[in-house]
Amino acid sequence: MGYQKRSKDQLARRVAQDIHEGAYVNLGIGMPTLVANHIPADREVILQSENGILGMGPAPEAGAEDYDLINAGKLPVTLRKGGAFFHHADSFAMMRGGHLDICVLGAFQVSSTGDLANWHTGEAGAIPAVGGAMDLAIGAKQTWVMMDLLTKQGVSKVVAQCSYPLTGIGCVKRIYSDLATLECSAEGLRLIDKVDGLEHAELEKLIGLPIAA
């Protein structure tokens, strides 16, 4: 029996579904930013941007960009009514201090116990750059990863132990992927859901690790 991967938008919708009313949320650069488009209209969620914005709104219309109002990816955004600005030390206090409810990040690798690698490939000659990744990973009440389960070469990005340099230890609570949603804990992986038609045994084979049902 065949199965269909979740598209990027389907995956973003799946993540958005789990963001609760009243949540303070930081969406990482790249795929996680798509989640904002799928938060149900009747749910009030406040987005934080690491560069000093709470109540961040969508991109402005063409011509209305204000380059003093940008997101962490340095692209123009808007401010919702009730939004606020603050300096960098306060912004990262929101993370480190455990005030953010959820942060959604991309990843190179996640271990079954929630170790995260998403900042550096460690390749010789690569310029290292970390930004807010380490602060976000360990700071939010819940850190979720959003990614394709497999690399382009078909290798699982969920691993027993990360081979890339770590961003944080035991910090990832959930992995939302194009094939399945998984929970990470000291006991290992647990299945939350998977795409229709994908057998449990097949998923375990793809990842190469046991997954509690």
Add this chain to the structure above:
Amino acid sequence: MINKIARSVADALADVKDGATVMIGGFGTAGIPNELIDGLIEQGATDLTLVNNNAGNGETGLAALLMAGRVRKIICSFPRQADSQVFDGLYRSGKLELELAPQGNLAERIRAAGAGIGAFFSPTGYGTELAKHADGSPKETRVINGKHYVLEMPIHADLALIKAERGDRWGNLTYRMAARNFGPIMAMAAKKTVATVHEVVELGGLDPESVVTPGIFVHQIVQIDRVATQAGGIKKAA
């Protein structure tokens, strides 16, 4: 009479010494004190240590300062950009020392310096490569209430260059939107802070409830004409 309004960028930066540690505000297109960076290039101080979130874009501003060979070391969180070629070249050829810090540790180290904190334990970076000193030796760690922390040192500076929106002759400042970013904490952490503003107002012209950086942290203010914020150097893929 206290008057922190400088006549020009050149006047405000006349006393920068070789070997100085210089903090430069800004994140992306917001809050970069371009006129002050250009002024620092003009002024000529060299062997500088820079503290900034990034390491320059394109070949202007901070990148131009690097290109002029005036920087020995940069402390930042995110040097790699689609157009950070000046930094990339200098770093790869070993001409520029890099101290990479997680962005929140960078901000808190700056804040700690301004607040007179000797050092602090941060959970960020524990167990990672960034919990090491430049020579590869591990930074001090401690378990506090069952949680792991890394000892982080404050970053003091001789000079902070920041961009604000409005200011008065006592040095009180307000900012605009996300251009606030590192401005308030860098102003606290430096022996001397120079801020550009687009508007100078009379004392009392700023709502005291809305002053973000009180004048005690600011030494010189230079008024700069308002121009559309430069979008320069930020590519969509970055």
